[in-house]
Amino acid sequence: MSWIDFEIQALAIVVAVSCALPGAFLVLRRMALMSDAISHSILLGIVLAFFVVEDITHPLLILAAAATGVLTVALVEALHRTRKVKEDAAIALVFPALFSVAVILISRYAGSVHLDLDAVLLGEIAFAPFRRLELWGMDLGPRGLWMMGAILLLNLLAIVVFYKELKLSTFDAGLAAALGFSPALVHYAFMTLVSVTAVGAFDSVGSILVVALMIAPPAAAYLLTDRLPLLLVLSGALGAVSAVSGFWLARGIDASIAGSMAAMAGVTFLLALLFAPDRGVVAGVRRRARQRLEFAGVMLAIHVLNHEGGPRARAENRVEHLQEHLRWSPDFARKVVRHAQREGLIASGSGGELHLTALGREHARHRMLH
């Protein structure tokens, strides 16, 4: 592994972790698509600021970009508040418009803007090691790494310092307001953070893949845990894993690094979706099969209880009758009866009719009272 590879991976990790942290709150707040909107519209801020300062590395670009990000949020909300369009439509109206202006400006003045459209979509993480930060003639490493590192620190600091506020306004905006935090203030401060992060990451991975890094790792983490601190740690970790594996995938097949990172973020999410211990699809299928059987066993017990001692008990409490009455397939009915017998809920009499055991009666009674 060359030093350049190392630097690229370091940057990829820092970008991924920086994105994942605010991304976790976006996912929890059901505002995942705000990242899509922001990561597109910041381009306009970058382009406009460039026209003013004519220097693609000027810090004003970051400020202007972050400002357009926040402007996007405000515009979406303003549009939504007119009640003439729904929120999803408001998002889908605002960012394409701002992004289009930016793209037109770039292609119109392509010669003077050192931004080409490929870079907008793909980022330039592969070139990051060639843009060095030099101070007093000393090489301090890739400029992007410094910038993104600063943004990561900012994110960490903001989350640590405002943890309580963020948590409260995420899970219970009403309570937050009652306790004296302004949800609107927290919201806009947070969206500023998202915007700044998006600007930094945009440089490396481009506007659309920012969305992958902001949403996929936290969504995967959300399938693994309910606890917010752990969720944040896992989001960052899964982001880093996506970044590194994406890098090596790109190396292996000689393809776009950013694209591969997004693909690996998707793979990470897919794995979590399928195999998460509790909430994964596989776990769900197995749990449902088990619960269906248990549920059916109790239902069987209740059914027997209801008809116990009644005039038609002999007729009702037979396996064949159950099939018809509870709409179970013969196979399933047999399985349920076997299960209930194994669990000691019922026993079958000589004529094939079913009896409740003491345990079964207790279970049935208990379930009927919830």
Added chain:
Amino acid sequence: MTETAIEVNDLTVAYHERPVLWDVDLRVRPGALTAIVGPNGAGKTTLIKAILGLVSPAAGQIRVLGRSYREARSEVAYVPQRGSVDWDFPTSVLDVVLMGTYGSLGWIRRPGKREESRAREALEKVGMEAFAHRQISQLSGGQQQRVFLARALVQDARVYLMDEPFQGVDARTERAIVDVLRELRERGDTVVAVHHALQTVPEYFDDAVILNVRRIASGPVGEVFTEENLRVAYGGRVPFLQGVAGGASAARDSPPPPESPVDRRARPEAT
């Protein structure tokens, strides 16, 4: 005519493995107005939806007019909860009412003159004929409810299932709806309505079903509306009972039912 309009046996419905209806048995008398009452979250809406085949039960059978719902569908009308749709949808009152004819029209065919005159007739019955071309977002809550009722009337059914038809309506609308319900009963149709205001149940309905996950009781209002049953369903004290139980003239302005959680010690009714 069949003996029962709706027959529910051992119905159990669960959302995500949590049962919201448990082992419900029910017979709805044809030609009667039946109220379904119970606290919030009791599963009233779920029961209606299960009868309509909108949610699939974990166990149990449902027969409507002696047949499966699929077979009886053309004779069943449905009034969903008013809040279940977006009233800002770009369409007119007449258009919404015409949707009641879609079931009988079948695929692709559009409603024509005949359907339109039926829709206007239904609107007239609920006193909304002047609003036929009004955009639906310009309606008051009571008017929205009457439009939904008209849509069900157009279905020209024998069984009407209504989810909170009186919810959030003004006094005038309430009377109009009650008149329509009585007219339906006169025709021999069956109406099952989820109803929230316990104090008006004896006045408006013949039968009642008290529901809270399980069926607590069902039958003629006079028999079913006992303090015991209502307490089992609602838990705790039911302060307005004096005016309700057994009495036909309930005080109109008695306090609304308390929405307390299920009484966990409630004893099951023996079946």
Added chain:
Amino acid sequence: MSIGELFSLLLFDYTLRTVALGTAALGAVAGALGCFAVLRRQSLLGDAIAHAALPGIGLAFLLTGSRATPVLVLGAALAGWIGTLFVLWIVRSSRIREDAALGIVLSVFFGVGLVILTFVQRRPTAAQAGLETFLFGQAATLLLRDVLLIASLGGAALVVLALFWKEFKLLSFDPEFGASVGLPVTRVDLLLTSLLVVAIVIGLQAVGVVLISALVVAPAAAARQWTDSLSVMVVLAGFLGALAGVAGSMVSSLGGGIPTGPTIVLVASLAVIISLCFAPRRGLMAGFLRERGTRRRLRVDAVLADLYALAAQHGEATSHAHPVAVLRAMQERRGGLERSLEALESRGLAREVRPGEWCLTKAGVERARTLFLPEVAP
């Protein structure tokens, strides 16, 4: 170039005419079908479908080696469809909600698409040239046979829309009621979503993956402001979409290297802004005027009430004049007193007896009585 010249070009320049026809057709289809997406709160589904289509385009090219439009459109449609199913699957089978599911599908599929495009670009054949135009769209690359494909696929989608109009309307307004009358909701939903996929993939070449969703949402959002009828809305959105398509593609065909997608989006966005501001009933302007009218009426009524109160104190209601200053004091800080008085005068309810002194007319007294004492009014 003058407008006239532009139009003559549009009519007589073969290339431009082809391009305009193509973009008009796809704008109309996207606009019409977009109405249903917008009304069903699925505005961002189009975005996900479009982004998800990118790997389909790349793979179709890699597998067939052909960049014929039907091949790429088929690839795009399949991938877009799979993306949609992924969204559905994620939402149904986990606690992940729709917004995150859309975001993941959109960005991950797109990322995979970009990876595939890097392979495509490595192909030695000249045929690969221009696959990147699918990102932002280049209407100028439309050939007559592309236009025919757009028109036939789009036309077919519109025919299906017309055929199942009543079913789609019911599905969009009240799916549960629909199910209760026997509508197979899931299948109708899939059909409608498939039409949306068609509307999107036929636009990818001209408008691009990144921005085509705006052509689905913007005309519908604009059209909604002008009408309360679904059919009018669909027709109007189709018209606005076609307009945006033609305008955008013409501007970008004039050269300057401007991709078509952004131009079309800007035209459509302009239509939204105009509609939101100036639509007759729902527009912000109309709302503002309505509100101002109400406020003004209330102000005039307040002045009438004050004059009436003064008259009641003084007996001779219709002759004893009251100075404006008194009225002003009674009105406290509410403005527009002169204007209100003039309004009353023009309606014959008050008259200026001497400069700066006013009293009610007979009609004014009557009006005040009916307004403020309705129970004793004649």
